[in-house]
Amino acid sequence: MRTFELSRRLQKLPPYLFAQIDKQKRELRAKGIKLIDLSIGDPDIPAPDKAADILYESARVKDYQKYPLDAGLPSFKQAVKNWFRVRFGVSLDERKEIITLIGSKEGLVHLPLAFVNPGDYILIPSPGYPGYRGAGLLSGAKIHEMPLLAKNNFLPELKKIPRAIRDKAKIIYLNYPNNPTSALAPKIFLEELVKFASKYGLIIAYDNAYSEIYFDKKPSSILEIKGAKEVSLEFHSFSKTFCMTGYRLGWACGNEQLVEGLLRVKTNVDSGAFLAIQKAGEVLLNEEAVYTDYVRKVIGERRDIFIGVLRNAGFSEVHADSTFYVWAKIPDKFKSSLDYSRYLLVEKNVAATPGLGFGKYGEGYIRFALTVEKDVLSSVKLL
Ligand SMILES: Cc1ncc(COP(=O)(O)O)c(C=O)c1O
Structure with missing residues (x-):
């Protein structure tokens, strides 16, 4: 049989x-063993009923059955603009500074195709x-x-990036609230990051997918920082904020040229997110607070219970500052x-994600996703 070689x-x-x-x-599972699956970042909490209601109604609207406009439904982008102003105090031009995505991953992965040439560097967090x-x-x-290390509160040491790499780097990816470590980024770090990116001509791809999953401190947008719009594109997702992973909806916002570059890639690859889904997203963003308060409450309760389970089992280092992940030293x-x-998995029938899966600096840790009910979490055996 002929074999097809994969591309390099x-x-x-x-x-x-x-x-x-x-x-x-x-x-x-085939043996009938019931697993407690804490390995995947896919929330078990149902998406708001309204999401399905609006999708159902909108799917019947003839205009929404057509190819979506490339950059996104104007009323959806208007809702993003309003939400951003209220949530972060940042103003965006909905015509030039916002682009709808088919989930934030789609945009994060397409971005280098617009701005990176073979041989250029991209800087990524590890674990990440x-x-x-x-x-x-x-x-x-x-x-x-x-490296994102516990001793540095899981923030990268920008000064330690070798000079030769800084000069050849095009994009720096960062994500706070952080998957997998749960760390938050203080504003002082974001200021340092913007200065660093401006100095070395880097694009900041700031992944804010978990911006609404927090407990004590409210996470910031990179775009709140002075000068950030010159160098940054920030990514948001309906997957975590509204537990809508399967809908595939997100957006990127920030620098106009970065939006334009990403749009050029997307027009050659996909034809945008289904307009009826964008309509559902628009309505949710306009009515946001009640649902996200509920998600934070549910995850916060689970987190407290699971931290207790880890402590009782003798875990020495446990991080659970935001997101629905707990990052613990093995x-x-x-x-x-x-x-x-x-x-x-084999002895306790609990699935969790080994830290190494997030990069070499994740070794020595394990990630638990708080995606099951409280009573199940409290029954977890770890040793
Ligand atoms: C940090 C981070 N960014 C982006 C994504 C992708 O989310 P989306 O479903 O919006 O593509 C995920 C999903 O797990 C994530 O953890």
């Missing part, structure tokens, strides 16, 4: 680390959301991993994060 680009993507764990999950690495490699970029007796996650 695709071959460069790291092997799928979780394949073995996924196989074990399937095998255990795996999409950034894929984005860089698919565009032919070289990857530089910035118990000493395990050699690696993969080792511990295998033990959890």
